[in-house]
Amino acid sequence: MKQIVTGEGFQNLLQQENEFILLKHSLTCPISASAKTEVEGFEQSTDLGVYLIPIQEARDVSQLVAEQLEISHESPQAFHIKGAEVKWHASHFDITRANLSQAVSEQ
Numbered sequence: 001m002k003q004i005v006t007g008e009g010f011q012n013l014l015q016q017e018n019e020f021i022l023l024k025h026s027l028t029c030p031i032s033a034s035a036k037t038e039v040e041g042f043e044q045s046t047d048l049g050v051y052l053i054p055i056q057e058a059r060d061v062s063q064l065v066a067e068q069l070e071i072s073h074e075s076p077q078a079f080h081i082k083g084a085e086v087k088w089h090a091s092h093f094d095i096t097r098a099n100l101s102q103a104v105s106e107q
Contacts, residue, residue, distance in 0.1 A: 001023070001039070001040065001043060001050050001051065001052045002049070002050075002051050002052070003051070003052050003053070003054060003058075004022070004051050004052070004053050004058070004061060005053070005054065005057055005058040005061060006058070006061060007060065007061055007064045009061070010053075010061055010064060010065060010068075013051060014081070014084045015084075017049050017081075018082065018083060019048055019049075019080075019081065019082040019083075020048055020049040020050065020051060020080075020081055021039065021042070021043075021046075021048055021049070021050045021051070021078060021079065021080055021081075021100065021104075022051050022052075022053065022065070022078070022079045022081060023035065023036065023039050023050070023051070023052045023053070023076065023077070023078050023079075023095070024052075024053045024055055024062050024065065024073070024074070024075050024076060024077040024078075025052050025053065025054055025055060025075070025076055026055045026056065026075040026076060027054055027055065027056050027057070028056065029075065029076065031076060031092055031093065032075055032076035034093075035076035035078065035092070035093075035095035036052070036076070038095055038096045038097045038100070039052075039078060039095065039097075039100065041097040042097045042100040042101060045097075045101070046101075046104065048104065053065065055075050062075075065079075069081075069086050071086060071089055074091040074092070075091075076091060076092060076095055077089065077090070077091045077095075078090050078091070078095045078100065080100070080103045080104055087103065088103035088104075088106075090103075
């Protein structure tokens with residue numbers, strides 16, 4: 001999972017990747033650790049790029065994502081982005097390998 005820690009990195013991601021998964025991850029939250037494990041499991045079964053924003057290290061990037069995607073910040077929070085648009089998003093215990101797989105297969 002590649003980390004995104006700058007606003008420029010996020011903008012480049014939107015321009016260069018047509019479809020990907022993005023996880024906002026709190027480094028100190030056990031719920032977020034569980035979500036990260038689920039996303040890592042999903043990552044092993046997909047060719048999509050999977051990216052992580054470490055909230056404590058890149059709070060400004062997390063806020064930029066919330067503003068640009070027009071979805072209130074939560075942590076943990078996962079997005080399926082295709083064509084620079086959010087096709088699916090979830091937070092907390094709704095971030096599962098099965099939900100990610102289903103979201104991607106429906107697009």
